[in-house]
Amino acid sequence: xxxxxxxxxxxxxxxxxxxxxxxxxxxxxxxxxxxxxxxxxxxxxxxxxxxxxxxxxxxxxxxxxxxxxxxxxxxxxxxxxxxxxxxxxxxxxxxxxxxxxxxxxxxxxxxxxxxxxxxxxx
Amino acid sequence: xxxxxxxxxxxxxxxxxxxxxxxxxxxxxxxxxxxxxxxxxxxxxxxxxxxxxxxxxxxxxxxxxxxxxxxxxxxxxxxxxxxxxxxxxxxxxxxxxxxxxxxxxxxxxxxxxxxxxxxxxx
DNA sequence: GGAACATCTGAACACTTGTACAGATGACCA
DNA sequence: TGGTCATCTGTACAAGTGTTCAGATGTTCC
Numbered sequence: 001x002x003x004x005x006x007x008x009x010x011x012x013x014x015x016x017x018x019x020x021x022x023x024x025x026x027x028x029x030x031x032x033x034x035x036x037x038x039x040x041x042x043x044x045x046x047x048x049x050x051x052x053x054x055x056x057x058x059x060x061x062x063x064x065x066x067x068x069x070x071x072x073x074x075x076x077x078x079x080x081x082x083x084x085x086x087x088x089x090x091x092x093x094x095x096x097x098x099x100x101x102x103x104x105x106x107x108x109x110x111x112x113x114x115x116x117x118x119x120x121x122x
Numbered sequence: 123x124x125x126x127x128x129x130x131x132x133x134x135x136x137x138x139x140x141x142x143x144x145x146x147x148x149x150x151x152x153x154x155x156x157x158x159x160x161x162x163x164x165x166x167x168x169x170x171x172x173x174x175x176x177x178x179x180x181x182x183x184x185x186x187x188x189x190x191x192x193x194x195x196x197x198x199x200x201x202x203x204x205x206x207x208x209x210x211x212x213x214x215x216x217x218x219x220x221x222x223x224x225x226x227x228x229x230x231x232x233x234x235x236x237x238x239x240x241x242x243x244x
Numbered sequence: 245g246g247a248a249c250a251t252c253t254g255a256a257c258a259c260t261t262g263t264a265c266a267g268a269t270g271a272c273c274a
Numbered sequence: 275t276g277g278t279c280a281t282c283t284g285t286a287c288a289a290g291t292g293t294t295c296a297g298a299t300g301t302t303c304c
Contacts, residue, residue: 010183010279010280011183011184011187012181012183012184012217013180013181013184016177016180016184017177017180017184017187017188019176019177020173020174020176020177020180020188021173021188022176023172023173023175023176023177024169024172024173024176024188024189025168025169025172025235029235029238029239030165030168030169030172031165032238033162033168033234033235033238034162034163034164034165034168035163036163036234036237036238037159037160037162037163037168037234038159038160038163038164039163040155040156040159040163041156041157041158041159041160041161041162041163042156042160042291042292043152043153043156044292044293046147046152046155046156046159047146047147047152050145050146050147050152051142051143051145051146052142053145054141054142054145054146055138055139055141055142055145058135058138058139058142059134059135059250059251060250060251060252061132061133061134061250061251062133062134062135062138062139065133065139066139066142066143066146067146070293070294071250071251072251072252072253072293072294072295073292073293073294074251075250075251075252075253076252076253076292076293076294077292078251078252079252079253091300091301093250093301093302094249094250094251094300094301094302095134095250095251095301096250096251096252104233104236104237104240105237107233108230108233108234108237111226111229111230111233112155112158112159112230113147113151113155114226115158115226115227115230116151116154116155116158117151118226132249132250164261164262166262166263181280181281182280182281182282183280183281192263192264193280193281194263194264194265194281194282194283195262195263195264196281197280197281197282197283198262198263198282198283199262200281200282201282201283213270213271215271215272215280216270216271216272216279216280216281217271217280217281218280218281218282
């Protein structure tokens with residue numbers, strides 16, 4: 001779309017560039033990666049996830065109470081997280097209980113919080 | 123702002139709720155967390171970061187060439203990443219060399235890619 | 245069956261955000 | 275010093291996104 005070719009001609013370190021280009025995630029993988037990160041990049045959803053990290057399992061109402069968010073907003077957020085496979089849901093009577101989908105998500109949340117705490121977000 | 127009080131009254135598991143509420147990151151910490159995730163949630167920036175993960179260090183032009191992105195766009199993205207402390211920059215002559223800021227970011231990128239690859243993004 | 249309840253869904257709005265264009269900076273070299 | 279080069283910045287527009295309101299599910303209990 002733009003002057004990408006012009007730029008490619010002026011490559012400084014061609015070896016590094018072609019090496020990095022090969023190591024780059026492909027479009028489908030990159031899409032999944034950014035989808036996941038984008039989901040975690042919203043305060044409402046992040047609050048929900050950290051609430052589930054602490055409580056193991058919660059119903060929608062209790063998630064809303066924990067995160068100080070309207071129940072409708074919570075439900076919308078949970079749908080996105082559920083669709084993406086970040087959380088899993090289980091119906092018990094008329095309530096839906098949510099929990100983090102797997103250990104990777106837990107590690108991701110813990111690692112990032114550690115990172116923030118250690119160097120103050122720098 | 124909303125019917126949050128009404129919701130709090132109908133809390134199902136009050137013990138879990140108050141426990142999770144205490145474990146929840148505070149607003150400043152949560153802001154840093156979501157800022158970081160949001161930065162990783164854009165394809166252009168993610169490509170840049172994975173390029174740096176593979177190549178250790180690259181100048182703006184080579185980053186643009188690696189990620190197939192216009193140099194202006196790359197520069198804008200790098201500014202955001204630099205301001206947030208995700209990447210660090212070093213000037214050499216008229217070129218700027220960028221690299222990932224620390225090991226936490228590297229681990230975050232690697233862990234997430236692993237996660238995506240293992241269960242196909244589910 | 246009907247009422248009360250927890251949760252979900254659809255649509256509309258305000259808001260945020262990424263990208264592209266144009267021009268500015270700062271560094272090198274003749 | 276003047277010109278070229280790599281990179282940066284400001285601005286504007288299009289596109290994406292979160293929250294809300296209103297109403298629809300599906301479940302329990304009488």
